[in-house]
Amino acid sequence: MEKKLYPSFGVLLVDDEQPWLRSLSLTMEGPGGVTHLLQCQDSREVMSVLDQNDIGLILLDLTMPYISGEELLEQIVAEYPHIRVIILSGMNQLETAVNCMRSGAFDYFVKTVDEGRLVEGVRRAIRMVELEFENRAIRKHFFHDQIDFPEVFASIVTNNSAMRARFQYLEAVAPSSQPILITGESGVGKELVAQAVHTLSGNSGPLISVNVAGLDDNVFADTLFGHVRGAFTGADNVRKGMIEGAAGGTLFLDEIGDLNSASQVKLLRLLQDGEYYPLGSDRPKQMTARVVVATHANLDEKMTAGEFRRDLYYRLYSHHVHLPPLRDRKDDLPLLLEHFLNEAALCLGKKKPTPPKELAVLLSTYSFPGNIRELEAMVYDSVSLHAGKTLSMQSFLKRIGGQADRLIVSDSSSEAESPFCSLGDLPTLQQAGKMLVDEAMQRSSGNQTIAARLLGISQPALSKRLK
Numbered sequence: 001m002e003k004k005l006y007p008s009f010g011v012l013l014v015d016d017e018q019p020w021l022r023s024l025s026l027t028m029e030g031p032g033g034v035t036h037l038l039q040c041q042d043s044r045e046v047m048s049v050l051d052q053n054d055i056g057l058i059l060l061d062l063t064m065p066y067i068s069g070e071e072l073l074e075q076i077v078a079e080y081p082h083i084r085v086i087i088l089s090g091m092n093q094l095e096t097a098v099n100c101m102r103s104g105a106f107d108y109f110v111k112t113v114d115e116g117r118l119v120e121g122v123r124r125a126i127r128m129v130e131l132e133f134e135n136r137a138i139r140k141h142f143f144h145d146q147i148d149f150p151e152v153f154a155s156i157v158t159n160n161s162a163m164r165a166r167f168q169y170l171e172a173v174a175p176s177s178q179p180i181l182i183t184g185e186s187g188v189g190k191e192l193v194a195q196a197v198h199t200l201s202g203n204s205g206p207l208i209s210v211n212v213a214g215l216d217d218n219v220f221a222d223t224l225f226g227h228v229r230g231a232f233t234g235a236d237n238v239r240k241g242m243i244e245g246a247a248g249g250t251l252f253l254d255e256i257g258d259l260n261s262a263s264q265v266k267l268l269r270l271l272q273d274g275e276y277y278p279l280g281s282d283r284p285k286q287m288t289a290r291v292v293v294a295t296h297a298n299l300d301e302k303m304t305a306g307e308f309r310r311d312l313y314y315r316l317y318s319h320h321v322h323l324p325p326l327r328d329r330k331d332d333l334p335l336l337l338e339h340f341l342n343e344a345a346l347c348l349g350k351k352k353p354t355p356p357k358e359l360a361v362l363l364s365t366y367s368f369p370g371n372i373r374e375l376e377a378m379v380y381d382s383v384s385l386h387a388g389k390t391l392s393m394q395s396f397l398k399r400i401g402g403q404a405d406r407l408i409v410s411d412s413s414s415e416a417e418s419p420f421c422s423l424g425d426l427p428t429l430q431q432a433g434k435m436l437v438d439e440a441m442q443r444s445s446g447n448q449t450i451a452a453r454l455l456g457i458s459q460p461a462l463s464k465r466l467k
Helices: 018-029 043-052 069-079 094-103 115-143 161-173 190-201 217-225 261-273 299-304 310-316 330-348 357-364 371-385 394-400 429-443 448-455 459-466
Strands: 010-014 037-040 055-061 084-089 107-110 180-183 207-211 250-254 290-295 319-322
Touching: 010 018, 010 043, 018 037, 018 115, 037 043, 043 055, 043 069, 055 069, 055 115, 069 084, 069 094, 084 094, 084 115, 094 107, 107 115, 115 161, 161 190, 161 319, 180 190, 190 207, 190 250, 190 290, 217 261, 261 310, 299 310, 330 357, 330 371, 357 394, 357 448, 371 394, 429 448, 429 459, 448 459
Parallel strands: 010 037, 010 055, 055 084, 084 107, 180 290, 180 319, 207 250, 250 290
Antiparallel strands: none
16 A cells, blocks of 8 residues: 655755765654655755655755755745745854845754754644645635536535535645544534545545544543553553554544543644554654544534633644535435435335425425434435335424424523514514515415414415415
């Protein structure tokens, strides 16, 4: 299996001393986790290397024969302004450092600097280049209104413009190494989006999914990091964690909003350092998996309540996509209904029934608190009971009951806000009744049976009012 290089662009190391190049490469590949490395020992060849390779970052020595680092810096900034340059010098000279920064260097380090500071500086530069690449990709997708890989989203049944915009965003950010946060109510398809991100990323490793809701801190650590033999009572064998299982691929952590405080700290350190320790081990391992997380919870409310760490939230928020609930994309109802009817008939070994034309209208009056998963359950239940040619609406009516287009009241409010609060003069009963009937008829597309259910009256009573 071919290992994916990190980052997606090349990092060029330029120095005339081979031992230093070798040492720097080991530092970048080990603690830094940077594997997409190129080396150049002759300063005269640097510009041709840039011409022939996709380079995004250069670690450039200042003191070299033939062409000095300062001269090369000026050429690189002039001809390749999109490439970031970090200067590495054997001398700690303030004036030289200031001149390099004025000339366009991203950062300046002395070769004797602490290894951790150098690695952090390189990671910061890589992140900056990645952001610029992503911004260009996002502009390209949105300005040209294009989706390059529609087949990746084939499992997400939709023709909604808001969902299309999210697909364009995901295509732009999927190649990034940064985490992606997927939010949305239960049943909107967060798992399908995570699968699409994994496919788009081009990662050669597997997609490993872990639902972290309800895991205590010890189980969470053992599940993700694994353990060595003898780490605790009963640890008779080595266990590889999910992070190692997802090496070179994607680690999907579902229901991240329910993670306890101690586990949140562990996850934050993992994302910050890019390394972890299996339980019972004092030797760190490098994480090579891309992290995607999802939650149905409102993380803003959880942060306000002190239940979710702000630093972790902002670390996860590098890329964020919010999936709209089904009630906000009701134009997808006919497509989804057709899809689930085909799926249910195939699964249950029945001929696909014909849905009555009123069914889509009836469904459009419902708020679907369970979203697409709830609609799927409704269709499967109805098809399992189906015996004729035309699908009966009775099971749908029974499921929806009196909840059609109900007001959803937040937990903090005991009563729904009155729709008349903003009115100066109250309408008469006759006027209010007419407005209600007109609105019900509009929402039901003129279907009196459905409109009557919305109003909580019988169909003959509605007919009488209409006359």
